[in-house]
Amino acid sequence: MSRFRHMIRQTLTVARRDFIATVFTPTFLIFLLAPIIMMSFGMIGGLGAASVAGNSIDKERIIAVVPADEGRALLAADARLRPVFRRGDAPPRLFIEPPAADPAAQARALFDRKDIEASAVLRGPLASPTILYGNREESRADYLARLAEESLRDARVPTTLSVATKQPVHRVVAxxxxxxxxxxxxxxxxxxxxxxxxxxxxxxxxxxxxxxxxxxxxxxxxxxxxxxxxxxxxxxxxxxxxxxxxxxxxxxxxxxxxxxxxxxxxxxxxxxxxxxxxxxxxxxxxxxxxxxxxxxxxxxxxxxxxxxxxxxxxxxxxxxxxxxxxxxxxxxxxxxxxxxxxxxxxxxxxxxxxxxxxxxxxxxxxxxxxxxxxxxxxxxxxxxxxxxxxxxxxxxxxxxxxxxxxxxxxxxxxxx
Structure with a gap:
């Protein structure tokens, strides 16, 4: 056997030894399937994050503190405007709250409730409403102002269009x-x-x-x-x-x-x-x-x-x-x-x-x-x-x- 062939044979012997020592072990199967396992767990993590985001979306809402007849007008305008939004860009669901003795305090208190997450609250007459909105939620206030204006258009009220006053609300609790x-x-x-x-x-x-x-x-x-x-x-x-x-x-x-x-x-x-x-x-x-x-x-x-x-x-x-x-x-x-x-x-x-x-x-x-x-x-x-x-x-x-x-x-x- 030539020196070159002998060296090749020794090289292959060492290669076979290392290959067998690595592959014929119980943990190599886990190593082989690691990408699938890691992707599966990554998917679990992604679903968990998506679930957190989904829970917050379910609790988020925009609210109008108005009488029942004005509430029905706002809901009708909302039903007409909402389809123009893509699914991910649509505003939160609109809820109507009957006004209490102090609508201003009632509207502010809605931001501190734990069972819901109010992003914007409208109160007052639709011709000149006051709209409170949370951090980074000015677009929700704009939508409520648009709903008030559309409600007046639908009712053909012979007055000027709605002019809303928007006020940011800084929450003190998460x-x-x-x-x-x-x-x-x-x-x-x-x-x-x-x-x-x-x-x-x-x-x-x-x-x-x-x-x-x-x-x-x-x-x-x-x-x-x-x-x-x-x-x-x-x-x-x-x-x-x-x-x-x-x-x-x-x-x-x-x-x-x-x-x-x-x-x-x-x-x-x-x-x-x-x-x-x-x-x-x-x-x-x-x-x-x-x-x-x-x-x-x-x-x-x-x-x-x-x-x-x-x-x-x-x-x-x-x-x-x-x-x-x-x-x-x-x-x-x-x-x-x-x-x-x-x-x-x-x-x-x-x-x-x-x-x-x-x-x-x-x-x-x-x-x-x-x-x-x-x-x-x-x-x-x-x-x-x-x-x-x-x-x-x-x-x-x-x-x-x-x-x-x-x-x-x-x-x-x-x-x-």
Whole structure:
């Protein structure tokens, strides 16, 4: 056999070995189907966001505080004008409210109701109505003014055309759809930060395993303490990262134009301030601890970069699944989907963060944080047990003790 043919044969042998080592593994099927799985979860997330937007559209409405006969005229004009709009551009549904003793206070109070979201309210005579409108909703006020004018035309009133007075209303509390948007951003924020920061645990644990450092540490202290200590140390790095970017975003937010800042005022959490930032931080902590404990366990099992990649992929896909589930919970806060996401430990931090944005009650969060802490402890214990059984090949923490019960010299020299 010539030297060239021998080199070709060796090359193909190495290629066959690597191909078989990669393909003939259970996780390769997940890797092969990853694009379909990721697109499916992306679709779930998109449907969740669309559901949030759809819920806000269902609650939005324009209202006329007028007597019944004028209300019928406005509804007739609305039925005639509405078909000219494309489906996505049509104004919200028109509702008629009979005037009370103080129509001005009644119209203003409609913007503070929780069961609806008034974008524009008309009151007063149709010839000279006063129209209140919310942030960035002037087009709704224009439509109501047009309806008043068309109503006068239909009645052939021998007066001048309608002249409306338009007044913006700045809400002091977030709207119902604003709660939904806050829930969506909360889920996305916790998911993004956890996905970005928790993955560092895999490489750290695998590196120390390859350097035999983890075996020495495990001989000196309980393995559960090693896992928890590493998790807390890496969480400190995550806090530094979050604090740095939070400072930048806060300062940039102060430079926003006044109109944009007023528009963002409609978005806000139901639990209010300062409870929401504290809950967001608590749920980010729980999410990081849960996912970080899983990544630590994976890193402890992996001995090569290839194994790290193959084992990390299913976890990442699982994280995306939890994100999609929590988005669906944020869009439907009173559904069984939301209850399931709030109870399942790995989706619970995301779903409970969304609940803080959607609902004002605080007591469920105390139960949820306690439940999540329990699962952090369980996940760390399982990871340590798997490492002890599968990697150290030990039935317990006495792996590094000889028959005499003495600790190896390398472990004994570690300062306490």
């Amino acid at each position: 709207t119902a759809s604003g709660h939904g948007q806050a829930a969506f951003f909360t889920v996305f924020g916790i998911f993004f930060l956890t996905l970005l920061l928790a993955g560092q645990a895999v490489g750290t644990m695998a590196e120390e395993r390859s350097n035999k450092v983890i075996e020495v540490l495990a001989a000196a202290v309980p393995l559960e303490s090693v896992f928890l200590g590493k998790l807390i140390g890496m969480f400190g790095v995550a806090i530094l990262f979050v604090g740095f970017w939070a400072t930048i975003v806060t300062n940039v937010g102060a430079l926003l134009p006044a109109g944009m800042a007023r528009g963002l005022a409609d978005i806000g959490p139901a639990v209010g301030m300062p409870a929401f930032p504290l809950l967001f931080f608590a749920y980010f902590t729980m999410s990081y601890m849960l996912q970080g404990a899983v990544f630590l366990s994976v890193g402890a099992q992996a001995s090569t970069p290839r194994e790290i990649q193959l084992l990390s992929l299913p976890i990442t896909i699982f994280q995306v699944a939890m994100f999609g589930w929590a988005q669906a919970a944020a869009a439907n806060p009173d559904s069984w989907i939301a209850r399931g996401a709030e109870i399942f430990p790995f989706s619970s931090p995301l779903a409970m963060g969304a609940r803080a944005a959607n609902k004002p009650e605080l007591w469920p969060h105390l139960l949820a944080i306690g439940w999540q802490l329990l699962w952090v402890a369980i996940t760390i214990w399982i990871g340590a047990w798997l490492f002890r059984r599968g990697v150290l090949q030990s039935g317990g923490p006495k792996l590094f003790r000889g028959r005499s019960g003495k600790v190896p010299e390398a472990a004994a020299n570690i300062p306490h």
